[in-house]
Amino acid sequence: MGFFRRTADEGRSGPSTPTDAVEATHSDPAAPDASGSPGPSGASGAPGATTTATPAPAAQRGVAARTRDLVKVFGRGDTQVVALNRVSLDIYAGEYTAIMGASGSGKSTLMHCMAGLDHITAGQVQVGGVDLAGLIDKELTMLRRDKVGFVFQAFNLIPTLTARENIVLPLSIAGRRPDQQWFDTVIAATGLGDRLSHKPSELSGGQQQRVACARALVSRPDIVFADEPTGNLDSVSSGEVLAFLRRSVDEFGQTVVMVTHDATAASITDRVIFLADGQVVYELRQPTPMKVLEVLTDLDPRVGAAQGSHAATGPSASAQSQGA
């Protein structure tokens, strides 16, 4: 685990500004073979060898959401839980970012804090360049409505409304009409065109989650957060939802952040952020299922073993000995 400790420590200590906290994992001069090429050090298999030092393309470097030294504490005294411990993270516009980590590592809390759904204890959160701490409640409500979309594991559709009514509900509440062209574009991408008059109970799980995704996108938010959107779905439905989110990034230029436990799901994203104990401990660009499993296994051997036995062998074992 020495490898992860080093990465996490570099993110917090030293003279670097918090701005560089996560970037530090890219430019870590000590990381073996940061180019990602399968040279001798790469073959030795530290997860660091599988990251890329290549920053996001210039066109994608806009920041859709940002945290700086974000702290979230639940409870007090004996029952106090530090859910987020100085998280500094940039989410780049036009990218599909995955958040992974063991249960309880702070993934949902991070998403809620970034989406303005929960108050933070300390630090900073910005969405679309706006500092959430500076907003009064009404402004925060408007920001959530206009700039943020959220997709929950449990779909959270209104059972008495049709798919179409569910999708436009956030706009209806705001007294606005959907941009018809955008609505049609989103619906076409969901493949739900002939299901719009159906109630949620008449739709499959995958269809319901695509309705929820369309609802999150219909206001053209700056950023969409999806917290384990495929957690309740079979693999076919999961694939449909993941493909829809991927399309929304590639074809519509949306920004999507998704929590997932699934290495295959994470591998369709552009970048994977790993959390442990409320801290960002690692990130991968151009993830593959194998690379993701290697990092997961290093974080928690049980997780890697549960997802794929091949990940529990060689690479992470040598990574641990190398990092020790």
Ligand SMILES: Nc1ncnc2c1ncn2[C@@H]1O[C@H](COP(=O)(O)OP(=O)(O)O)[C@@H](O)[C@H]1O
């Ligand atoms: N409302 C809450 N009250 C008290 N503790 C909470 C609350 N929400 C989350 N926590 C705690 O914060 C930590 C992070 O939780 P969470 O963000 O839900 O993790 P994850 O989504 O990675 O499973 C956990 O220890 C959890 O028990």
Ligand SMILES: [Mg+2]
């Ligand atoms: Mg969670």
